[in-house]
Amino acid sequence: MESIAQLLKLIPYYDQVPDLLQKFLPMLVSSIVVFAYIALLVLFFIWMERKVSAHMQDRLGPMYAGGWHGWAQSIADAIKLLFKEDIIPAAADRLLFKLAPFVVFTAAFASFVVVPFGATSIASDLNIGILYIFAVASLAIVGILMAGWASNNKYALYGGMRSAAQIVSYEIPAAIVIMTVVIPVGSLSMQEIVLAQAGGVHNWFVFRNPFTFIAFFVYFVCTVAEVNRTPFDMPEAESELVAGYHVEYTGMRFAFFFLAEYANMFLVGAIAAALFLGGWNGVLPPDWLPWLAVPGPVIISVKALALVFVQMWLRWALPRLRVDQLMYMCWKVLLPVSLVLVLGVGYLAVFWK
Amino acid sequence: MKRYFTDIGLGITTTLHSMWIAWKHMFVPAVTLQYPTVKWELPERSRARLFNKIADCIGCGQCARVCPTDCIDIQTEKRGKDEPAIFASEGTAIKLRTYVFDIDMTLCCYCALCTFPCPTHCLVMTREYEYSVYDKRDHVYHYAVDKPLYTKLKEAAAKAPAAQA
Numbered sequence: 001m002e003s004i005a006q007l008l009k010l011i012p013y014y015d016q017v018p019d020l021l022q023k024f025l026p027m028l029v030s031s032i033v034v035f036a037y038i039a040l041l042v043l044f045f046i047w048m049e050r051k052v053s054a055h056m057q058d059r060l061g062p063m064y065a066g067g068w069h070g071w072a073q074s075i076a077d078a079i080k081l082l083f084k085e086d087i088i089p090a091a092a093d094r095l096l097f098k099l100a101p102f103v104v105f106t107a108a109f110a111s112f113v114v115v116p117f118g119a120t121s122i123a124s125d126l127n128i129g130i131l132y133i134f135a136v137a138s139l140a141i142v143g144i145l146m147a148g149w150a151s152n153n154k155y156a157l158y159g160g161m162r163s164a165a166q167i168v169s170y171e172i173p174a175a176i177v178i179m180t181v182v183i184p185v186g187s188l189s190m191q192e193i194v195l196a197q198a199g200g201v202h203n204w205f206v207f208r209n210p211f212t213f214i215a216f217f218v219y220f221v222c223t224v225a226e227v228n229r230t231p232f233d234m235p236e237a238e239s240e241l242v243a244g245y246h247v248e249y250t251g252m253r254f255a256f257f258f259l260a261e262y263a264n265m266f267l268v269g270a271i272a273a274a275l276f277l278g279g280w281n282g283v284l285p286p287d288w289l290p291w292l293a294v295p296g297p298v299i300i301s302v303k304a305l306a307l308v309f310v311q312m313w314l315r316w317a318l319p320r321l322r323v324d325q326l327m328y329m330c331w332k333v334l335l336p337v338s339l340v341l342v343l344g345v346g347y348l349a350v351f352w353k
Numbered sequence: 354m355k356r357y358f359t360d361i362g363l364g365i366t367t368t369l370h371s372m373w374i375a376w377k378h379m380f381v382p383a384v385t386l387q388y389p390t391v392k393w394e395l396p397e398r399s400r401a402r403l404f405n406k407i408a409d410c411i412g413c414g415q416c417a418r419v420c421p422t423d424c425i426d427i428q429t430e431k432r433g434k435d436e437p438a439i440f441a442s443e444g445t446a447i448k449l450r451t452y453v454f455d456i457d458m459t460l461c462c463y464c465a466l467c468t469f470p471c472p473t474h475c476l477v478m479t480r481e482y483e484y485s486v487y488d489k490r491d492h493v494y495h496y497a498v499d500k501p502l503y504t505k506l507k508e509a510a511a512k513a514p515a516a517q518a
Contacts, residue, residue: 052379055379056378056379057378058381058382058383060385060387063387313372313375314368314372316375318368333361
């Protein structure tokens with residue numbers, strides 16, 4: 001945000017703008033920048049998801065819209081959704097029904113405040129960055145539950161309930177596993193965690209020690225569950241619940257759920273990249289091949305993109321888990337493993353130095 | 354306890370295995386045919402739209418009789434003795450004038466039973482399968498070209514009481 005504030009100062013007569021506005025404008029501009037970036041990425045992800053899923057099933061996927069391999073398919077879909085009729089069921093709770101998609105999207109969008117895109121490009125480097133992400137991301141449960149409840153549809157309610165149960169449970173191992181990163185860094189700030197991994201691949205937390213190596217995978221599994229994607233897509237299980245909590249949604253409101261889901265995928269990938277894969281640090285130490293320096297936002301976006309690809313890949317590799325299997329995996333496998341990992345990292349931090 | 358750890362190990366290995374299978378399929382050429390631009394060539398004897406070569410039709414009505422869905426409607430009249438003799442292409446004399454030969458393709462079940470009794474082999478199933486229309490009445494194909502010479506009066510007489518009632 002500082003860099004955007006610097007840029008705004010270049011506008012003529014900017015110093016004569018009222019102080020309140022001077023404080024407010026950088027926030028507005030940076031949020032618009034992040035929003036535009038995410039919206040573009042989401043459009044790309046939807047196309048990518050369709051292509052990846054198609055090719056993994058020996059199909060072609062969208063091929064017409066736009067010409068080259070249907071690159072404009074998601075743009076066409078977005079326009080279609082914009083023009084669609086906005087239906088609110090007669091028996092729905094109108095206020096909650098209208099509010100829910102925006103709550104879900106706000107939760108996804110607000111987390112981007114602390115995602116470190118580069119050394120200077122971070123909206124706000126909170127000193128409790130990770131905690132903030134967990135707090136805000138949990139808001140999505142409220143939105144999903146709102147949507148499920150307000151739709152006045154049994155499938156939507158089932159989806160909302162399942163989603164709440166799933167996200168709340170999987171947040172526990174995810175939060176504990178993050179301790180394995182926080183302990184060696186000694187800070188909750190995202191920027192400091194990224195800086196602690198500077199200087200090449202061997203400094204990334206995945207490759208620091210065996211505990212953080214496993215921690216990365218545990219965290220990844222937890223996040224896949226948190227963004228409700230296959231094999232953990234109980235809340236929107238097509239074959240059981242039609243479409244889960246967003247059955248009754250059409251047009252723009254449905255698009256917001258979609259946007260939130262894919263924004264969450266990218267968010268989760270970016271956070272995993274920042275915590276374990278070195279964030280905006282390059283693969284090589286900075287003093288090697290200095291002419292190869294790539295801007296930080298590009299590096300972290302590529303890393304997040306790779307993780308998003310793995311999420312899509314998992315979707316077509318695995319069938320959906322049963323609810324009891326899901327809970328088994330969370331409470332009986334991931335939670336004990338994450339506790340052991342934290343103990344191991346703590347042991348290393350105290351006795352290994 | 355042992356079961357617990359073998360289960361975790363199985364979970365990891367089977368996940369990796371299925372991911373490997375999905376990865377391999379990324380590079381398998383797609384089986385998709387880009388339909389409107391690329392079309393699958395149908396087998397020679399595939400059954401789609403019916404076609405009647407009316408010049409060869411002797412109006413025997415066997416196809417209409419055998420049809421399980423009654424989708425063929427044939428009306429004929431005797432040709433006059435003074436009219437010149439005409440023959441189907443394989444030699445059968447055409448003694449009846451077919452003035453109605455309608456096939457309702459919305460009723461057709463594509464069994465091809467009608468094509469087998471046809472003595473002059475003029476009723477055949479073609480490979481043409483793209484004939485959707487906006488109005489279902491367009492699916493009734495009229496093959497007859499001749500006009501009736503003698504039955505017109507009879508038909509009018511038959512219709513008249515119905516009109517009065």
